[in-house]
Amino acid sequence: MTPLRLPLLRGPTPVSFSTGCRAALSAVAVVAITGFAAHAAVVGDLRLEPLLAPPIGASAVLICAVPASPLAQPRAVIGGNVLSGLVGLGCAMAIHQPILAAAVAVGAAILVMLMLGCLHPPGGAVALGAALASAPSLETVVGPVALCSVLLVLSSTVAVKLSGRSYPHRAHLPASPHGTHDRPPSERGGFTSADIDAALAQYGELLDVSREDLDALFHQVEIQASRRIHSQIRCEEIMSRDVVALDAHQSCESALAYLRQHDLRVAPVIDDRRRVVGMARRAELAAGRSRPVESVIDPFVHRVPPRAAIETLFPLLSSGKAHEVMVVDADRVLLGVITQTDLLAVLYRAHVVEAVVAGRERQGGSLP
Structure with missing residues (x-):
């Protein structure tokens, strides 16, 4: 009997099992810390734990699973959640039809987060919850979400680092050996930062990776390609x-x-x-x-x-x-x-040979 194949249930796994376990344990820690701290906090007469799970749980997934993502950085977590809460609150007050208010709130939250550079997907849940709240106000919606977001970021800076990763994330670009702003000599060839900016502008889509990380990643790709090309020449x-x-x-x-x-x-x-x-x-x-x-x-x-x-x-x-x-x-x-x-x-001779071969191939000929 041919075994049943369900390709949609399993995609590529870019991380190891141990890395996944560290991410999961980090999430347990940050959500627990945030939850207990929120439970102890009081805004007026409101306990905060009912609003903890939906948006903060989604934020924890981003921070603990992909801490290098621009969508998971403190600016995005705090700014995205707070702005979305304000947008949802405004839509609830301005639009009396709940479903229409929720739809406009989510769309408006996306626009505001994109324009202010703090896109955070859980912000959509915050905006939706604020628009559908039975008694929306700053104290019942924005205040708790803002406090929980801050607590989540603070706890994550410790928990994620203890798991062996950095948060907030900073791209590690090669430094000049002389302490100047120039790249090391081995990093000066190939593409430039301006090339990345031009390519991103032409691509026209928002990528879940910073330009600095793209820069570092592409240089590593260049190094790997160079090693593969020159691995056949011996000292x-x-x-x-x-x-x-x-x-x-x-x-x-x-x-x-x-x-x-x-x-x-x-x-x-x-x-x-x-x-x-x-x-x-x-x-x-x-x-x-x-x-x-x-x-x-x-x-x-x-x-x-x-x-x-x-x-x-x-x-x-x-x-x-x-x-x-x-x-x-x-x-x-x-x-x-x-x-x-x-x-x-x-290296010069190899470059000349490659250029000659490429020219012959373009002309449809062959090397003598």
């Missing part, structure tokens, strides 16, 4: 094999003369077994004079195996952390060196 294919290296036991004076002879400012230092022990620079060698090179070396060296894909070099050579990387075997024996120039050359 051993682009490294310089005839490496100018210094002996750890030779004098700084002879090492400095050797660097000047080859017009180099820095070189790897190796021991008797050609294992890399550090790097030496002209300034330190000049100060060392007759001392051995090993006394002035910088022991911190970036090393990669020969079979590593060149995409592993991008974070090192494009961030300013290093200008060269040593290619070594399992015993740290020096096999070659890859500089920023080497990496730039192979």
Whole structure:
């Protein structure tokens, strides 16, 4: 018998089961805290718990399940619920037909929230409830919803963070290594913020994701695509094999003369077994004079195996952390060196080849 398939009952699951459990537990905590605090609060002679469930429960779903959503941020939760309550209250007073008042309240609430940048779906429930309330007033409708919204946001800032996520959400964009407003070198290519704005304007639909998050997400997509494209090129294919290296036991004076002879400012230092022990620079060698090179070396060296894909070099050579990387075997024996120039050359060549192939394909031809 063919098993019954119900595709509509299950869609894509972008989060793990543990993440779902953390979201559920966060919701339990924030709703409980908000409910107990609302139960203890009094506006006039009214207990607040009857108005807690419908709008606040929906707000809790957004905050705990998708805390990065613009619809779940404090401005949206508090502003959206309060404005919707005011809109629903106004419609109840102006329109005496309940169903018409409810319909206008929901539509007007959507318009107000969109125009003021605080769209919050549970606000529709707040507006609907206010328009259909038996005795609508600020004390019976807007006051309780406003207080519960504030309590929900305050409790969520603690509960959601304890679950390992951030709330309120802030997009984490790469920072400049020099403390300036420029992006890191590896993030400057490709699209710009202006491109995102233009694409969003052309798309013409409101997306449940901020522009900053789109920016961060698209840069991660670029990085992943770059890794996939360049994962087939190995470090051993682009490294310089005839490496100018210094002996750890030779004098700084002879090492400095050797660097000047080859017009180099820095070189790897190796021991008797050609294992890399550090790097030496002209300034330190000049100060060392007759001392051995090993006394002035910088022991911190970036090393990669020969079979590593060149995409592993991008974070090192494009961030300013290093200008060269040593290619070594399992015993740290020096096999070659890859500089920023080497990496730039192979990327340029790959770009030219891709452009030629794309041009041939557009013309309907083939490469010779």
